[in-house]
Amino acid sequence: MDGVVKLRIREVLKGDQNAYGEIVELYKDKVFQLCYRMLGNHHEAEDIAQEAFIRAYVNIARFNMELKFSTWIYRIATNLCIDRIRKKKPDFYLDAEVSGTDGLTMYSQVAAETNLPEEDLESIELQEAIQRAISKLPEKYRTVIVLKYIEELSLNEISEILDMPLGTVKTRIHRGRESLRQQLRNV
């Protein structure tokens, strides 16, 4: 896949915009997922994921061909998410994930539409609890946990994405895991 992506990037560099569409198709779900787990909100996650792809395109000339494209796009998306979390004012999106409430989240919308059986509802509640726990983590732990467990990246890749020593990545994952353990042990 990397070969195809690099070919498309060369075409984009020559000014062929359509080639970029294929790159977006390949990575959109993963980038969106990263943003959703970081922000806990469907609208914001989609906005930020789109913004990440636009930034990657605008700065494509600075992309280092030695790197994987995924590393580059994850780095941009992670930085945008962290910026957003830091600037975050209270928001009122319909599907905002507000901890401790049973507001209209993405999962409950799914439930309402399809009339899921009991065990599926339970699993939706579980999913909500997990997302709430992730959302409660301080952003520096949240980032590494999401990259490791949601995106299933190796510690080395995470250290490259965040431009951070491997030791720091490990420490943050350990602390993040401890914090989640305390929140999730009674689920």
Add this chain to the structure above:
Amino acid sequence: MVCPDKYISYMHEYLDGGISVEQERQLKEHLQQCPKCQSHFHELEKTVALLQSTGSLKTSDNFTAKVMESLPKEKRKAGIQRWFRRHPLLTAATLFLVLMMGSMVSSWNQGDEFTVSKQANLVVENNTVIVPEGEVVEGDIVVRNGDIRIEGKVNGNVTVVNGEKYLASVGEVTGEIEEINAVFDWIWYQMKNFFAAIGELFTGAEETKEQSQEVAVFQ
């Protein structure tokens, strides 16, 4: 009893897959004796399992379209280049036509002067070529920017470019008579000649029409 911190740290090393054989042995030994640490370890494993159980999410259908709309406009050059790459045959044909039209139009514009192919028996008077009565002209006649009056006989084709022909009642032309007064006629005429030449090439006919090649320039 308070367990040393190192066991917690070993648990995380274990979960990251970076624990040494010796540390793993120590950890297992300790877990068997210490229920508190054992439940801590199970909770960590449960946390990891829960995180990994999260379903994968999909973007909305128009995600890519939205991104593409928001990109800064590409240079027009790239769009043209892409078209060329996708249609190599059409590109070649277009290029050929453009060059050919160009050369034909310019050859139409370039000759303002009155010319006539050099032929015996022809009389020239004030930009008018006359085939005198009773005379027989052998071969084709091409007149540019002038008229032709045929009173005698022409054994061949007569072509008048940018001029008029007058055929007297006694005049006679064995071949075709053509008047060309517009660019498109001119192009058509050139193309006919061009393909006729190609046809000759393929049939191997080597008729060189020396007479029509010699062109006298007046004025």
